[in-house]
Amino acid sequence: MTEGTPKKLVELKDLQLYFNKGKSNEVRAIDHVSFDIYEGEVFGLVGESGSGKTTIGRTILKLYEPTAGDILFEGKDVTHLKGKRLSEFRKNAQMIFQDPQASLNGRMKVRDIIAEGIDINKLAESKADRNQKVQQLLDLVGLNKDHATRYPHEFSGGQRQRIGIARALAVDPKFIIADEPISALDVSIQAQVVNLMKELQQRHSLTYLFIAHDLSMVKYISDRIGVMHWGKLLEIGSADAVYNHPLHPYTKSLLSAIPVPDPEVEKARQHVDYDTSVETDGKKRDMIEVNPGHFVLATPEEAATYKAAQR
Numbered sequence: 001m002t003e004g005t006p007k008k009l010v011e012l013k014d015l016q017l018y019f020n021k022g023k024s025n026e027v028r029a030i031d032h033v034s035f036d037i038y039e040g041e042v043f044g045l046v047g048e049s050g051s052g053k054t055t056i057g058r059t060i061l062k063l064y065e066p067t068a069g070d071i072l073f074e075g076k077d078v079t080h081l082k083g084k085r086l087s088e089f090r091k092n093a094q095m096i097f098q099d100p101q102a103s104l105n106g107r108m109k110v111r112d113i114i115a116e117g118i119d120i121n122k123l124a125e126s127k128a129d130r131n132q133k134v135q136q137l138l139d140l141v142g143l144n145k146d147h148a149t150r151y152p153h154e155f156s157g158g159q160r161q162r163i164g165i166a167r168a169l170a171v172d173p174k175f176i177i178a179d180e181p182i183s184a185l186d187v188s189i190q191a192q193v194v195n196l197m198k199e200l201q202q203r204h205s206l207t208y209l210f211i212a213h214d215l216s217m218v219k220y221i222s223d224r225i226g227v228m229h230w231g232k233l234l235e236i237g238s239a240d241a242v243y244n245h246p247l248h249p250y251t252k253s254l255l256s257a258i259p260v261p262d263p264e265v266e267k268a269r270q271h272v273d274y275d276t277s278v279e280t281d282g283k284k285r286d287m288i289e290v291n292p293g294h295f296v297l298a299t300p301e302e303a304a305t306y307k308a309a310q311r
């Protein structure tokens with residue numbers, strides 16, 4: 001993260017997204033969520049499947065219209081952008097998807113997949129310029145120029161994700177939402193892709209929203225972490241604070257589920273059960289700053305108890 005006073009790049013203000021609002025099958029996928037993402041940081045968003053992480057990413061990118069609340073990008077309200085302004089915003093905010101197999105058009109050559117954003121935004125002056133830009137992008141993500149004329153199926157999962165990263169970078173964005181970018185990959189190559197993403201983030205002063213359910217990888221790449229459950233943000237803090245000194249019982253439960261590579265420690269590992277009553281008893285809860293920069297969704301009494309129990 002850059003030195004000095006951090007500047008907010010993305011701000012979510014009391015965001016709500018309810019699917020099938022008012023119907024019997026209503027889902028509160030985003031339920032009054034507020035947080036900021038600072039310029040140059042990696043913000044990790046974790047939580048089990050169905051907690052609302054993807055919906056947050058898609059709502060920021062304006063793929064869903066929020067039910068209520070505001071989204072600011074570089075201080076400007078982008079909640080209801082349309083037309084040309086929306087296209088400009090989408091150039092600055094790109095997405096890397098979970099499954100590179102599904103997100104790359106199998107009938108297109110790698111060159112054309114990567115150049116899609118270049119073409120839409122008319123960023124190349126000529127065909128030669130377009131080809132050169134594609135080659136630079138391939139080089140940037142550790143692929144070579146011969147790959148430009150091949151098709152996605154000719155690549156391994158890790159290489160395909162590199163193509164996805166090159167495609168996102170092609171329009172020179174400021175902000176990238178990476179939605180579970182490594183969970184479809186072999187464990188042996190997950191670290192390579194995360195390392196590449198980290199290196200690119202630093203080299204190009206990018207800001208990431210890194211979505212995952214695996215807290216261990218998120219801890220490694222993130223500056224700060226937000227923990228989600230049932231559409232609510234339960235805890236937010238530095239990666240170190242959330243990982244090593246968690247406050248919310250849900251975060252503790254999530255952490256206790258991470259396998260430890262040491263067989264002795266793994267044998268002794270105890271799973272912490274989560275009592276959901278701290279979300280369902282109808283009490284009013286707010287985000288309370290328990291330690292500087294470390295917030296938890298709690299009543300004042302719970303916040304005091306969580307603080308006392310902190311390791």
Ligand SMILES: Nc1ncnc2c1ncn2[C@@H]1O[C@H](COP(=O)(O)OP(=O)(O)OP(=O)(O)O)[C@@H](O)[C@H]1O
Nearest residue numbers: 019027029047048049050051052053054055056213
């Ligand atoms: N298009 C939709 N219509 C109705 N409900 C939806 C839709 N998309 C998501 N949901 C519901 O919204 C909730 C949040 O889903 P979301 O995909 O955001 O969670 P997630 O944390 O990203 O999960 P995963 O890790 O499985 O992707 C879930 O209950 C899901 O079933």
